Structure formats: structure tokens, C-alpha cells
Amino acid sequence: MPNSVALPSDLHPASYYAATRLPHPYYRALQGHLEVDVCIVGAGFSGLNTAIELAERGLSVAVLEARTIGWGASGRNGGQLIRGVGHEVEQFEPLLGHEGVRQLKQMGLEAVDIVRQRIETHRLDCDLTWGYCDLANTPRQFEAFADEITELRGLGYRHALELVTPAQLPQVVGSNRYAGGLVDMGSGHLHPLNLAQGEAALASRLGVELFERSPVTGIDHGPKVKVRTAQGSVEAGTLVLACNAYLNDLNPELGGKILPAGSYIIATEPLGESVARQVSPRNLAMCDQRVTVDYFRLTADRRLLFGGACHYSGRDPKDIARYMRPKMLKVFPQLERARIDYQWAGMIGIGANRLPQIGRLAEHPNVFYAQAYAGHGLNATHLAGRLLGQAITGQVGGGFELFARVPHITFPGGKHLRSPLLALGMLWHRLKELI
Missing domain, CATH: 3.50.50.60 (FAD/NAD(P)-binding domain)
Structure with a gap:
């Protein structure tokens, strides 16, 4: 006991x-x-x-x-409760068939409902707040959001979905860095x-x-x-x-x-109400679409929690705040004077x-x-x-x-070489993203 x-x-x-x-x-x-x-x-x-x-x-x-x-x-973790499970699950269609892939996608929606039901049924106090926004880095990514809405509706997704045009973005995020968004009121954020x-x-x-x-x-x-x-x-x-x-x-x-990979998060001092509302007018969890993803949200006491910059090299930065703060300021330059009160790292697990x-x-x-x-x-x-x-x-x-039924390969090179090899692979994906 x-x-x-x-x-x-x-x-x-x-x-x-x-x-x-x-x-x-x-x-x-x-x-x-x-x-x-x-x-x-x-x-x-x-x-x-x-x-x-x-x-x-x-x-x-x-x-x-x-x-x-x-x-x-x-x-x-970042405390973001987001629909979906896995990345690009269409790749498994030759193995699982069209219906198998559809089941994976449906389970990715049901997974959020499991969390919702557990919290609501047992009254777990964890600052659960509904609302999330995918942020497009390019016009092509924004165009793809319309197809995603169509697919989600076809899967029976019952929560509100909303395309956010570039002109409407100030109603969602206080940054001019993005090309549009997709708001999902069936995803959200919490204190993990x-x-x-x-x-x-x-x-x-x-x-x-x-x-x-x-x-x-x-x-x-x-x-x-x-x-x-x-x-x-x-x-x-x-x-x-x-x-x-x-x-x-x-x-x-x-x-x-x-592969254990390092991920990093900083949290600012509590922001004034007007600044917090300008940064995140609807108090959504948000995430961009890059390979080296940025994600951010407000906490219950109005701090900006900003994370990302996953490291596959096996080496963490000596000063996380110094490493992450410039990334935050690229998105929110208006927070130049905001103090960083917390910085931390952790390992996430990634399969091939x-x-x-x-x-x-x-x-x-x-x-x-x-x-x-x-x-x-x-x-x-x-x-x-x-x-x-x-x-x-x-x-x-x-x-x-x-x-x-899905096979998972063993990373080559053993535990000492698999991180550098994957880091090279991720660099290739980043180069393709820039092109």
C-alpha cells in the first residue's frame, strides 16, 4: 500500500x-x-x-x-494529446491491406477517447484543456489540410475541425511564421x-x-x-x-x-494575460509540420511551454535554455524579454x-x-x-x-552507432524538406 x-x-x-x-x-x-x-x-x-x-x-x-x-x-513530455498513432501509416498497406490501415487510423482517434474517458470517469486533476492546431509551414502543407479533414470525416470523427487561412491565423497564433492551420477540438493538452x-x-x-x-x-x-x-x-x-x-x-x-532520442522543452515565466492572449488567443496546443518539429502551448498558469528540436546524435546541449530560446523567438519574437524559468530534457523512443x-x-x-x-x-x-x-x-x-503483424527492424551498428546513423538519415529528410 x-x-x-x-x-x-x-x-x-x-x-x-x-x-x-x-x-x-x-x-x-x-x-x-x-x-x-x-x-x-x-x-x-x-x-x-x-x-x-x-x-x-x-x-x-x-x-x-x-x-x-x-x-x-x-x-x-509536451503534454499534447493529439489524434493519430504512427506516422504515414499508408506505408503499411502492402502488409495490412486498405482495411488494416483504416483500422490503424481509427485506433489513433479512439486512443484520445481512452484518455478522455479515463480522466472524466475518475475525475483525474491534470489541467485537461481541449483544442489543438496543426500549423502549416508551407502553402502545400496547408492545402493538404483540406484532404485531412475529408479523411477524418470519412473515419467518423465527430469533433469540430476548422481550416484557418493565413489571414485568420492571428486569431489562433501570435506569429507570422505559418501558412495556415487546422484546428481540431477533439485534441488538446494537459499536465502529464x-x-x-x-x-x-x-x-x-x-x-x-x-x-x-x-x-x-x-x-x-x-x-x-x-x-x-x-x-x-x-x-x-x-x-x-x-x-x-x-x-x-x-x-x-x-x-x-x-532509438532513444533527446527532446527538449523550456517554459517561460508566467505571461501577462494580454501577452498570453496575443501568443495563443484560443489557448490551443500547437505543432508545426517540419521534421524537426516545434510544439508549444500555454500552461494553466499562462507560461509558454515550447519544445522540440529532437536530437538523434546522442549528445544533449549543455544549456537547454540557450539552445531552445532562439527557436522560440523565431516563432514569438515578442517574447524577447520573457524570462525562462524551467528547462529540461528527456528521451523519447523512436522506431525505424x-x-x-x-x-x-x-x-x-x-x-x-x-x-x-x-x-x-x-x-x-x-x-x-x-x-x-x-x-x-x-x-x-x-x-x-x-x-x-508489423515487423520492426533492428537498427544497424549496435547501440553505439545507431544514433549517428539515424542522425544522418534525419538530415537527409531535412534537406528534402528544404528543397
Whole structure:
């Protein structure tokens, strides 16, 4: 059971989210031996939501977290809850067929609804605000938004969609950098760390046993899996690996299929009401369409949170604020005098084909996994939890099989060379973008 004393703030990486998170209980480290139906490694969104889905279906579940709830990308991301899962899913039509691709797209819409329902049903306090805008960097991108609206309507998308012409852009964003926009009132933004903490509390109420500061030191495979930590072990019929970019060497096969890439965010001081309204008149989450994406939004206390600049080289900038501030000022030069109060980094997990990797290990069929969300993890993790819950309890036709059919290549060069090789690949995409 959780202890009632709040965790000290230094157990979370310094960030705006850590500084503004709600009080929450901590969970003891694993000591001794425990037997459950399912053991989950990782207490981010993937692990927590898989645990919730399984507990609601009547299974006993233990979650092992190396640090603390939401320590990784789940507690450090941009907080943008955006429709869709994967990138350019049409590429999978030769493998999955037209109907399979259509199902992937529909699941990308349903994923946001899973988050919506979880928050609303259980009254999770996480500053949820509806409204998002895709920002076109070129006229061609803006023209493509009309086709996207047509496709979304064909998928049965019920939320308000609105094309924003260049002349109308000042009603959406205080920047002259863009060629138009697409507003989607079915997507939005929130405080991700507070959401993770709320979902952990929900899981605990459902009977899930959560253990923090319990890094896994080894896994013994067999008909039952034994997961070992420094002070204890968990024996379970099923294991779920939900570590994403922080899998490290826990499973070399899965680790080779994911690239941990650095992402960076800054948050300004609280902006005056008039400045905040000028920067973001409708308080939307926003994201541009470049390969090296910029994304930004206002927080509940009217700070501009600005992120992006994903690094594939494996080297983080020494001063994140100094690195990110010029990028922010290209979009919002009116914030020249705004102080930067918070700066932080984190790792996101990227696969070669940019589709989330959800499946089970061929050599160990009682080991399931979910990873590689490529920066769209807030909704995709919740979808992964639903699909894993269905698959582990024997429910067929829920979408798990569709994801599991997609092969994922191992990055060449091992963990030391795959980052530089992908950095070269991304440079090629940026050059094509400029051309």
C-alpha cells in the first residue's frame, strides 16, 4: 500500500511539471517475494494503463518502477494529446491491406477517447484543456489540410475541425511564421505528470501493487517469469516490458529496435494575460509540420511551454535554455524579454518505421511489450494499455494482432552507432524538406 507522505521533489528530474505536480503518495520499494498473474516493468503511461486494464478484468498485477511514477517521458513530455498513432501509416498497406490501415487510423482517434474517458470517469486533476492546431509551414502543407479533414470525416470523427487561412491565423497564433492551420477540438493538452500520478492512484485503488525505486536486475524466463530486483522478486505467468526509451539492456532484442532520442522543452515565466492572449488567443496546443518539429502551448498558469528540436546524435546541449530560446523567438519574437524559468530534457523512443511497437516476444510468448511512440506517446500509450489488456486476457480482434503483424527492424551498428546513423538519415529528410 502507498505511504501517505509525498515524495521529495528531487526524485523527479527538474521541470515545470515536477515543480507544479499535485501532492501524491509514494510507493515502497519491493522487498521479498511476490506472486501475481502479471508483472509489469515500467510505471509510465504504458505500464500504468496496462495495469489498470488488467486489474479491471480481474487479474492480480505488480508494477516495478526503477525510479518513481512518471519519471521518464510520461512525466516530462509536451503534454499534447493529439489524434493519430504512427506516422504515414499508408506505408503499411502492402502488409495490412486498405482495411488494416483504416483500422490503424481509427485506433489513433479512439486512443484520445481512452484518455478522455479515463480522466472524466475518475475525475483525474491534470489541467485537461481541449483544442489543438496543426500549423502549416508551407502553402502545400496547408492545402493538404483540406484532404485531412475529408479523411477524418470519412473515419467518423465527430469533433469540430476548422481550416484557418493565413489571414485568420492571428486569431489562433501570435506569429507570422505559418501558412495556415487546422484546428481540431477533439485534441488538446494537459499536465502529464499529474495524469500519471492520478492513474497510479487509480491503479492502486483497483488492487495493483506498485513498487518504486525497484530497478530490475534480471529476468528468468519460463512458463512462469521471475523478475528480480536488488531486494526482492516477482513471479508471474505474464510479463509486460513497458520501459520505452529507458529499456537499457533489459532486453537486447527489443532495445535494438528502438532509438532513444533527446527532446527538449523550456517554459517561460508566467505571461501577462494580454501577452498570453496575443501568443495563443484560443489557448490551443500547437505543432508545426517540419521534421524537426516545434510544439508549444500555454500552461494553466499562462507560461509558454515550447519544445522540440529532437536530437538523434546522442549528445544533449549543455544549456537547454540557450539552445531552445532562439527557436522560440523565431516563432514569438515578442517574447524577447520573457524570462525562462524551467528547462529540461528527456528521451523519447523512436522506431525505424515510426509506428508504435506493440506485441509479444516470439521466443517467450508470455512476454508482451509496448514501446517506440515517436513523440506521440500520450495517447498511443493509453491505446497500448488497452490492446495489451485485451490480448493478455484472451480477447481477440481488439487491434493487438494488427500491430503485432508489423515487423520492426533492428537498427544497424549496435547501440553505439545507431544514433549517428539515424542522425544522418534525419538530415537527409531535412534537406528534402528544404528543397
